[in-house]
Amino acid sequence: MQDDNPRLAVQADRRDETPTGLAEPAVRVDGLSKRYGDVVAVDSLTFALQPGTLTGFLGPNGAGKTTTLRLLLGLATPSSGEALIFGRPYRDLQHPARWVGAVLESSDFDPGRSGRNHLRVLALAAGIPRARVEELLELVELEPAADRPVKTYSLGMRQRLGLAAALLGDPELLVLDEPANGLDAAGVHWLRGFLRQFGAGGRTVLMSSHILAEVAQTVDQVLIINHGRLIATVRMDELSDGARSLEELYLELTDTEAQ
Amino acid sequence: MSRQLRSELLKQRTTRTTLTVLACMLGLILLVVLLHVFALSAADLRKASNQPKVYGWGTSIGALFAALLGAVSITSEFRTGTIRPTLLATPNRATVLTAKVLGAGLAGLLVGLIAEVLVSSIASGGLAIRGIHITLSAGDFAQMVAGGAAAGAAWAAIGTGVGALVRNQVGAVVGLCVWLLLVESILIGDVPSAAKFSPGASAGALAGMIQNVSGGALLPPALGALLLLVYAAASASAGLLLTKLRDIP
Numbered sequence: 224m225q226d227d228n229p230r231l232a233v234q235a236d237r238r239d240e241t242p243t244g245l246a247e248p249a250v251r252v253d254g255l256s257k258r259y260g261d262v263v264a265v266d267s268l269t270f271a272l273q274p275g276t277l278t279g280f281l282g283p284n285g286a287g288k289t290t291t292l293r294l295l296l297g298l299a300t301p302s303s304g305e306a307l308i309f310g311r312p313y314r315d316l317q318h319p320a321r322w323v324g325a326v327l328e329s330s331d332f333d334p335g336r337s338g339r340n341h342l343r344v345l346a347l348a349a350g351i352p353r354a355r356v357e358e359l360l361e362l363v364e365l366e367p368a369a370d371r372p373v374k375t376y377s378l379g380m381r382q383r384l385g386l387a388a389a390l391l392g393d394p395e396l397l398v399l400d401e402p403a404n405g406l407d408a409a410g411v412h413w414l415r416g417f418l419r420q421f422g423a424g425g426r427t428v429l430m431s432s433h434i435l436a437e438v439a440q441t442v443d444q445v446l447i448i449n450h451g452r453l454i455a456t457v458r459m460d461e462l463s464d465g466a467r468s469l470e471e472l473y474l475e476l477t478d479t480e481a482q
Numbered sequence: 483m484s485r486q487l488r489s490e491l492l493k494q495r496t497t498r499t500t501l502t503v504l505a506c507m508l509g510l511i512l513l514v515v516l517l518h519v520f521a522l523s524a525a526d527l528r529k530a531s532n533q534p535k536v537y538g539w540g541t542s543i544g545a546l547f548a549a550l551l552g553a554v555s556i557t558s559e560f561r562t563g564t565i566r567p568t569l570l571a572t573p574n575r576a577t578v579l580t581a582k583v584l585g586a587g588l589a590g591l592l593v594g595l596i597a598e599v600l601v602s603s604i605a606s607g608g609l610a611i612r613g614i615h616i617t618l619s620a621g622d623f624a625q626m627v628a629g630g631a632a633a634g635a636a637w638a639a640i641g642t643g644v645g646a647l648v649r650n651q652v653g654a655v656v657g658l659c660v661w662l663l664l665v666e667s668i669l670i671g672d673v674p675s676a677a678k679f680s681p682g683a684s685a686g687a688l689a690g691m692i693q694n695v696s697g698g699a700l701l702p703p704a705l706g707a708l709l710l711l712v713y714a715a716a717s718a719s720a721g722l723l724l725t726k727l728r729d730i731p
Contacts, residue, residue: 299729331563348489
């Protein structure tokens with residue numbers, strides 16, 4: 224797989240939408256909480272991501288990572304607090320695809336629809352030209368399989384199709400939930416190269432993952448949450464030995480929390 | 483809004499669901515109409531009051547399959563998870579729901595039309611083969627086809643609302659089938675004075691006939707149309723309200 228992906232930008236006048244948008248943090252989460260009955264899924268979470276940073280979002284299963292991302296993307300309503308993207312709630316973004324691209328789960332496809340038609344359906348709704356669909360199929364190397372129903376795709380192909388959907392609007396922020404799931408070694412290498420290049424252009428990535436070694440090699444900082452609370456923010460350049468010390472730190476923090 | 487509507491219409495065309503629903507409808511129409519036309523006695527079929535009961539199957543089958551298409555248009559998004567990318571592209575849930583109701587309404591119009599045309603052609607062909615005089619007038623046929631198409635559009639909106647409320651595909655499909663095929667028939671048999679205001683009988687009023695009911699047992703067409711519109715608006719609004727209030731899984 225190639226590392227030097229062309230940028231393939233859609234000429235979008237997103238900066239006209241909110242002249243101050245890019246001066247805001249890409250993501251600002253403030254006192255965010257989500258309760259389901261007695262269960263607190265997200266508990267007074269506060270953090271901000273500056274544009275241009277690649278951030279890993281770590282925590283054990285059930286720590287509240289996916290719920291936080293759903294709150295950020297307007298799919299769920301917070302019990303209290305707020306989650307803003309470039310200074311606005313997701314639902315108030317006028318052209319959300321141009322600001323944010325998200326891949327939440329690898330299974331968010333209709334199994335009977337082809338990959339190309341999946342992208343066309345979303346491009347139509349977001350007002351994105353058809354040519355962009357073809358560019359992205361090429362970028363994620365799905366062109367040969369584009370007319371096959373998604374049910375025939377491997378997990379890695381579905382991940383790449385999800386990524387293509389997230390990139391339709393050429394967004395400033397990418398939100399990825401476990402993006403390396405199901406990718407083989409070459410796929411992970413490709414994804415890492417892609418994300419670094421994406422971030423190098425001053426854009427922002429927030430990716431949840433449980434593959435610590437993968438995160439350590441890709442991101443600038445990690446947020447570690449447990450039981451819905453932020454327990455640590457760590458800059459990767461503060462860690463002496465990358466992946467290994469991240470793993471030690473992570474296990475120490477989440478283990479202490481569990482007791 | 484037009485972007486979202488075009489997206490919805492493309493969704494309908496890019497899976498096999500729509501064709502499968504139409505194929506099932508064709509099968510059911512063939513079974514029901516042929517059974518009625520060839521199994522009933524010629525004496526029964528010659529009665530002017532009985533023929534609309536056979537032709538009326540077009541209205542109920544058209545309404546049913548239009549409703550199923552409407553329900554599946556939203557429940558399939560919850561079943562497969564595509565509701566998430568759909569709402570990420572269009573965070574305004576009212577826009578998404580309205581586009582779905584309009585898209586399903588267009589499909590329902592077509593389904594209602596096809597059902598009425600198929601039932602009237604097959605029934606008329608069958609009656610002709612048996613040498614039975616058709617008592618329906620050209621006006622009856624025109625009302626059946628136009629009214630059945632409009633009833634299909636309204637029932638597609640009802641189905642979309644039910645799908646948005648229930649979210650579970652099997653639940654919505656079974657619920658709509660039970661209501662249209664079972665509950666409506668029971669009501670019409672047991673409490674006809676109240677049953678004529680039901681959403682199924684209102685479709686019948688609009689088309690002039692529905693499964694086993696016609697004539698005086700139905701409301702005037704204009705009143706049926708108004709009631710259907712109210713049912714469609716109520717179902718779609720309830721679905722929209724709950725979609726706005728509830729989180730997306």
